[in-house]
Amino acid sequence: MIVNEVRESLKRKKGFTFSIIFVVLVFALMASTLFITYVYMQERHASVQTYGDKNVYTLMDTLTGKEERQFFKDPESVSKLQHMYTYLNKQINETFISATDHPISIEFGDISDTDIFLQGYESGRPSEPVEKNGTKYNSVKAVKVNQQALETFPINNLTDGRLFDKADYENLDFGSIPVLLGAEYEDIFDIGDRIESTYLFYPFTLEVIGFIESNSFLSTRIEPETYVDRYIVLPAQKFGEPANEEQFNFLRRYYLHSINGAIYSSEDLAYIDGLIKQANDVTGFNNLMILGGMDSQLGAILETMGEQISALLFLTVTLFIICILMLVVLIWKKVQDNYKNIAIHLISGGTMNQIFSYIAGEILFIVSVPMIIVLFTVTLFVIGMQPIAILYGALITIIALFLMILSLFIIYIKGKRLSISTVLKRGD
16 A cells, blocks of 8 residues: 555655655765775775884985086995995884886887876877887886885785895896786786896896786975876895996996985984984995975875865765755655545545555655665776675665665654644645
């Protein structure tokens, strides 16, 4: 009986019914979007909060022009640079980050489908291929990281493969280099693939060992947030002694890039300056300076994210209130438009409680249908089979129940004030 009455009520004024369903559908979509955004922002907040409040002391070599050429005439120049990098990386007891954003040239088959990886693509000026020994090489985005960078920044979650291990940070014989690829490379390469490349003008074979989770980022000297979805990530390796001029030239570029990193520390500038002076004395390389200490830009990101999370929560509550009000107003308007049908029910021996049960069934249908549609759509096509899907499903269910119960409560209160005689009069 109730089902038939609800069905008949829904058929009457279909446009009105669908407008209510549309309101609930829009709310469900907005609530889902806000939930997913909130979870994503919380993950980012958790990933940077351990170092977001630290000072960043950027290091830079002072070698330029004639002075640089003179320095590299010294046969011990590469050894000094290597010693400096090792000292910064192992001896200073502070977090030394070497994350150098530098393109690498690799062989691609058909570049038309993979131009998003090219250096300069985002700025609208993708690099052109260069031919060497009959082979075309394309310059793609790459970043070299030391172990501390890998452990500090949220780039250590993989969808497949493994992270760099201790052995991957050494390459004494200038052999192949293990690499991690950004998420968008998963359709291009597989674990174990070997890629021919030239890195700082020296030929290397890259071996794919893992794929980094999407939306992973690190901080470089240029950008506080560099997303690595389209990047090749290389380990900052220690190489052996150069056997020829080609290897010597590679190493001088390589280590010069590597020492131009940053120190993340809670200490003041004077303390860090003392560490660098000590490093200069120990290594014999006296051309490294601190550009200056500043608060981590990630600290500002954390603050901004906190403000955004608060705004999202406020918007969610506002949308929820608006949805309830619209649902109540639209349903009550529908009740008023159906006074004649309600009057017929009452004359035929029906009760106000039965009328209320019809309204409850109608609200159940109007709320549950769009909620279920959004729940399955978002779960299948956006969230996927992740643990968060359970939380999302529970949230949507709770919102739907709360929306129905609160709407019914308000309508019940309004209905209690409505006497049977009033309904019969208005139904005439």
